[in-house]
Amino acid sequence: MKKRMSFADAVKYLNIEDFADRIFLSNSHGELMHLGDYIDFAAHIKDPSWFRLLFITCVEFAEKTWQHPEHCFQHMPRLMADAAAAIHRINRKS
16 A cells, blocks of 8 residues: 655655745644645646746745735645646637
């Protein structure tokens, strides 16, 4: 049986270790369910070389446009999906 990855393992694999504390503390009501998102990302992404750039792009977007950007780490799957959709729309127009 494959060992389940820890949150620390996941952020290391995704090359976002420097954000680990911010991710961990980003919950608004004390819940930690969003930590599982990062474990899932790491478990399913075979080549994470692109992940950090998209992650930072999403964080910077939230820092510029959200009222509470510190909570963006709870919503990273949605932020990344929205970013991917926007990139897809731009590429279709080209």
